[in-house]
Amino acid sequence: MDGLTINEAAETTGWSPRMLRYIERSGLIEPRRSPAGYRLYGAGELQRLRTLRELLAEHDMSLGDVGFALRQQREPALQQAVEAWLQTTPRRPEDVPAGDWLRWEQTKHERLLAAIT
């Protein structure tokens, strides 16, 4: 049977087994199960667990934040509603660090293409 069991996955990703179950319940990463119900983490899941750690650490955000982003992706109506509300709040581009703004401009085109396809 391919795939790491929960303790092995915990070992290589830096999460605790407890947290792997918690992350699963929160809908972020759901590994497949063996016939007996054992969680089996494949290469993809392990990678996403590692990058998830980095994401949270580097941007000071919570699992709940990622969960909400996921919800927005899955529920366009929600995404729309939030976007609509945000657009009623006054823009202030000075808030945005210069580097970020530049990167935004640079990648806008490809992001639009991605949205279309």
Add this chain to the structure above:
Amino acid sequence: MDGLTINEAAETTGWSPRMLRYIERSGLIEPRRSPAGYRLYGAGELQRLRTLRELLAEHDMSLGDVGFALRQQREPALQQAVEAWLQTTPRRPEDVPAGDWLRWEQTKHERLLAAIT
């Protein structure tokens, strides 16, 4: 002096004065101040306070969720990182309710236009 004071604003929006201060500290709605430091809520703020209530109620989300969405809008680097992570998770369009998906398709064009301008 135009603009409602905090108790008046609370009255017409349904939030408590306490929550108006809380919402302000969380960065969602920051009214301007009178010379003496009194909060003054204008028509725009009052409207956004009301729609904020609806947004939270109708989509079962928290102030923190909206705060995070705001952060994403203000920090494109964050937005990018989250989006990138989400894209590594397997898509499953069956998750999306049919109505939502339809609305998504219907409004995609205008959303793209909005993004470009």
Add this chain to the structure above:
DNA sequence: CAAACCTTGACACATCGATGCTAAGGTTGG
């Protein structure tokens, strides 16, 4: 000036998010 506001700050409490640990019971592999 005095009543009725406003401000910040703090204490209080319920709920929730994030984690660990333990218990009772099934699975697996030498």
Add this chain to the structure above:
DNA sequence: CCAACCTTAGCATCGATGTGTCAAGGTTTG
């Protein structure tokens, strides 16, 4: 079969959210 793993469920903790209330001190206005 037995040690070493896995599962779910539950209790326990600690910090963050959400919300009320009260205190000490400025402001406004009749």
